[in-house]
Amino acid sequence: KAGVTQTPRYLIKTRGQQVTLSCSPISGHRSVSWYQQTPGQGLQFLFEYFSETQRNKGNFPGRFSGRQFSNSRSEMNVSTLELGDSALYLCASRPDRALGTEAFFGQGTRLTVV
Amino acid sequence: GESVGLHLPTLSVQEGDNSIINCAYSNSASDYFIWYKQESGKGPQFIIDIRSNMDKRQGQRVTVLLNKTVKHLSLQIAATQPGDSAVYFCAENIGDDKIIFGKGTRLHILP
Numbered sequence: 001k002a003g004v005t006q007t008p009r010y011l012i013k014t015r016g017q018q019v020t021l022s023c024s025p026i027s028g029h030r031s032v033s034w035y036q037q038t039p040g041q042g043l044q045f046l047f048e049y050f051s052e053t054q055r056n057k058g059n060f061p062g063r064f065s066g067r068q069f070s071n072s073r074s075e076m077n078v079s080t081l082e083l084g085d086s087a088l089y090l091c092a093s094r095p096d097r098a099l100g101t102e103a104f105f106g107q108g109t110r111l112t113v114v
Numbered sequence: 115g116e117s118v119g120l121h122l123p124t125l126s127v128q129e130g131d132n133s134i135i136n137c138a139y140s141n142s143a144s145d146y147f148i149w150y151k152q153e154s155g156k157g158p159q160f161i162i163d164i165r166s167n168m169d170k171r172q173g174q175r176v177t178v179l180l181n182k183t184v185k186h187l188s189l190q191i192a193a194t195q196p197g198d199s200a201v202y203f204c205a206e207n208i209g210d211d212k213i214i215f216g217k218g219t220r221l222h223i224l225p
Binding site for chain 1: 159
């Protein structure tokens with residue numbers, strides 16, 4: 001069974017640009033969550049999607065958005081990039097939203113904003 | 115606010131010794147806690163979890179202890195091996211299905 005796949009693995013963008021990151025969850029998983037990981041702030045929750053609906057959102061500005069498709073694949077978009085957006089963006093998938101359901105993480109997309 | 119923190123950013127342990135990684139959480143309503151391990155260049159990997167109605171859970175070489183009175187969580191790794199070198203995160207599952215992570219503790223294994 002394939003794991004969570006995130007593309008691209010590495011990305012370099014310029015300030016002011018926008019970027020789209022992709023996450024393909026494990027087959028059959030319907031919940032996809034996104035996290036931003038930086039050395040200073042650690043892992044911070046961005047949002048969670050389940051059955052194409054955003055169920056939860058972290059404390060990030062509106063420049064950060066996402067969506068989920070009918071096949072459970074998810075994308076996140078960051079517009080008007082800032083230097084501080086440089087981070088590892090991680091996606092995690094779960095089969096459902098029941099408490100105690102294990103989340104499986106992808107390897108992440110390393111975004112560098114210059 | 116919602117926060118899960120760790121007492122020590124770096125822990126050095128002799129190979130073969132037991133490791134204890136500590137974590138404090140702030141949300142008394144949390145009902146599920148998880149420990150993750152993150153190796154360099156990889157995403158976090160689930161190690162063990164515990165529900166709030168338990169105070170101890172054991173896995174293979176790992177034990178998680180939960181003290182709800184003082185809002186404290188710990189991960190014990192028995193007979194620490196070089197492959198245990200990683201950053202360990204405790205995480206807290208808040209009722210609305212949001213997982214809040216601590217900042218992490220780096221475990222360094224001494225030969």
